[in-house]
Amino acid sequence: MKKQTMFNGNHLEKANFRALIESEGTARIEERMKLLDVFLSTEAHITLDELVGLARARGLRVTPEFVKQCMNRMVDLGFAQKKQFHDQPVRYEHRHLGKHHDHLICTKCGKILEFADEEIERLQRKVAARYGFYMLQHRMDIYGLCSECTAKRRPLMPLAMAKPGETVVVREIGGGRAGRARLAAMGLRPGEVVEVITNSGRGRLILGHGYSRLALGRGAANKTMVSLADKSRGG
Ligand SMILES: [Zn+2]
Ligand SMILES: [Zn+2]
Ligand SMILES: [Zn+2]
Structure with missing residues (x-):
């Protein structure tokens, strides 16, 4: 991914988020903006605990409750999405409008890889259409061993x-x-x-x-x- 477009994208997301929470009259706007900044700075599929740790490392004095409440709002407003893989804790990842990806999850080391494949997407629409089914969303999670874990084995x-x-x-x-x-x-x-x-x-x-x-x-x-x-x- 190109750094420049990422920056511009994040810049727009931040302005967009600020406008939305300001229009709601939410409290602690600057802290929420800083938390969004922390969240957008990582490409990881991050757990609540990890996010609290990251925010505190950046000097934000936040409680897990505040971070959770803030993340739920980001989910509602379309800036973050919640993912839960198998029996792992809930994770948050960015939600970039118009972009979609699927996941490969290593059950040994917990690594999560993202992929996007137009052929898979097309086939899923085709299957749904075959059943006269109007597809709203889907998840494609592939569980297994990543290349490093396979090599170690x-x-x-x-x-x-x-x-x-x-x-x-x-x-x-x-x-x-x-x-x-x-x-x-x-x-x-x-x-x-x-x-x-x-x-x-x-x-x-x-x-x-x-x-x-x-x-x-x-x-x-x-x-x-x-x-x-x-x-x-x-x-
Ligand atoms: Zn997909
Ligand atoms: Zn692995
Ligand atoms: Zn992802």
């Missing part, structure tokens, strides 16, 4: 260490450009799945790849990093 090892019968995913190919080209010529590229047929600890390895069997030298097998494939996903 499946440590890399040299292909030369894989045991016969193991199915592995090629992750990295060493040996420079020439090494990669040689393996690519055999069809071995990162992401490819191979089954170790023979690996006696010395000499060549015999690998099953698709419908063919490949012989790979030990040197190349030492430079090829793999991780065990998840067989429950079919490879």
